[in-house]
Amino acid sequence: MMTDKITLNQLSSHEEVYLLDKEFSNKYPWYTSNDYFINCLKENLEDKRITLIAFYEGVLAGCCHLLHNSNYPFFESENIPEINDLNVFPEFRRKKIASKIFDELERIASKNSKMIGLGVGLYKDYGNAQIMYNKRGYIMDGKGITYKNIQVLPGKSVMVDDDLLMYLVKKLDE
Numbered sequence: 001m002m003t004d005k006i007t008l009n010q011l012s013s014h015e016e017v018y019l020l021d022k023e024f025s026n027k028y029p030w031y032t033s034n035d036y037f038i039n040c041l042k043e044n045l046e047d048k049r050i051t052l053i054a055f056y057e058g059v060l061a062g063c064c065h066l067l068h069n070s071n072y073p074f075f076e077s078e079n080i081p082e083i084n085d086l087n088v089f090p091e092f093r094r095k096k097i098a099s100k101i102f103d104e105l106e107r108i109a110s111k112n113s114k115m116i117g118l119g120v121g122l123y124k125d126y127g128n129a130q131i132m133y134n135k136r137g138y139i140m141d142g143k144g145i146t147y148k149n150i151q152v153l154p155g156k157s158v159m160v161d162d163d164l165l166m167y168l169v170k171k172l173d174e
Contacts, residue, residue: 006100011037011044011051011063020053023060027089040065050108054088054097061097062088066105072149072167074141075117080169081109083118086129093128102136110172117141119165138168 011017017037024031043049050066063085070082083105088097109116120126120133122145144151146165147158158164 005057006061006095006097007055007058008052008101008104009055011041011053014038014041016053017041019060020063023089024087049084050105052101052104054092054101056092056095056097059092060089061092061095062086062101064098064101064105066108070117072117072119072146074143074167078115079113080115080117081113083116086118098132099136106170106172114172115169116172117167117169119146119167121162122164122166123160133168136170138170141167141169143167 009016011020017040020037021033025033037051040049040051044051048068050068051063052065053063054061064087065084067082067084070076070080070084072082074080075082083102086098086101088101106116118133118138120129144166146152146167148163149165152158152164
């Protein structure tokens, strides 16, 4: 019997924080920790977020978060949990890791919510994510684009960077 090559663990230790920091630093020259994963661990222990760490054949392949309380005003006001900061390392892409992470985060969110949401960047680097989210049934929330979680108004200029987002929602099965 073949065992699953993908395993998911919830962030729960300082050793995992160290592993995440080390791998992100090795994979991405722009990455600086600034205690990001330490804060994620703290929020996991306080049940404010769920951070799933993905392993492929025992090797760290990426991670993703479920925020119980989103910083996006529409999700916050409607109590819509947010999938946040999906990252699968380049050498592990196209192996269904992101799909497995999403399956689990959607399952977790469905226990307390009828909807789930996420934000996606608008430039080419986010193209694969945009396609995946559409295939999984995520649709635009109808609120337009945001920059740093503030609605972009007609006629205003904003920087095209990782803070320029379109938010999407999906109805969850009960």
